[in-house]
Amino acid sequence: MSKKVNNPMKVITGPNTRWSYCNVWQAKSINGGAPKYSVSLIIPKSDTATIAKIKAAIEAAYREGEAKLKGNGKTVPALSVLKTPLRDGDLERPDDEAYANAYFVNANSSTAPGIVYADRQPIIDTSEVYSGVYGRASINFYAFNSNGNKGIACGLNNLQKIRDGEPLGGKSRAEDDFADEDEEDFLS
Numbered sequence: 001m002s003k004k005v006n007n008p009m010k011v012i013t014g015p016n017t018r019w020s021y022c023n024v025w026q027a028k029s030i031n032g033g034a035p036k037y038s039v040s041l042i043i044p045k046s047d048t049a050t051i052a053k054i055k056a057a058i059e060a061a062y063r064e065g066e067a068k069l070k071g072n073g074k075t076v077p078a079l080s081v082l083k084t085p086l087r088d089g090d091l092e093r094p095d096d097e098a099y100a101n102a103y104f105v106n107a108n109s110s111t112a113p114g115i116v117y118a119d120r121q122p123i124i125d126t127s128e129v130y131s132g133v134y135g136r137a138s139i140n141f142y143a144f145n146s147n148g149n150k151g152i153a154c155g156l157n158n159l160q161k162i163r164d165g166e167p168l169g170g171k172s173r174a175e176d177d178f179a180d181e182d183e184e185d186f187l188s
Helices: 048-064 066-070 183-187
Strands: 010-012 017-028 036-044 102-109 114-116 134-146 149-163
Touching (some): 010 048, 017 102, 017 149, 036 048, 036 134, 048 066, 048 102, 048 134, 048 149, 102 134
Parallel strands (some): 102 149, 114 149
Antiparallel strands (some): 017 134, 134 149
C-alpha cells in the first residue's frame, strides 16, 4: 500500500517525456564540480498537464525557499528575475529537432535514481536506457542561493521507461544495426 504524501514541489512527468543527455548509471563531474547523475527531460508543449504541474512546483519551491533566496539581502528577489529550470526548447535549442515544440528541464542528483520499466520492474541492463527513450520522471524543485547565484533547481528522483525511441545524438544501437541483415548468409 503506497502512502501518498502531498509534496507540492514534486512532479511526475507524463509518459511522453523524452530523455536526453542521459547520465543515469554513473555520476559525472561537470567543470570539476561534485559528480552527479543527470538527465534532460524534453516535455512536449502539448503535455499541458505536466507543464502546469512543473510551473506550480516552481512556485511552491519559491515560496518555501524565500528565506534562502533573500540571503543577506533586504528583500526576496521576484521569481521572474530568478533562474528557473523550465526552459523553452524552441528558443534555447532552435537547431535541435528533438527540442522542437517542447519545454525541457535539466534534473540532477548526487544519488543514483531508481530506474524501472513500465511494469515497475528494475532495469538492470544499462543499454535499455539511452538518450531518446520515452518515460516518466519523478523530479522535485527547490530554491538555491550559492556563490551569488539564486534560483530554483530541479532534483532527479526516479525514472520509469515507458517505450523505446529513436536514439538521440546520432549513435545507433547495435540491436538496430544488425536487425535487418539476412542471418542465413552469416550462418552458412
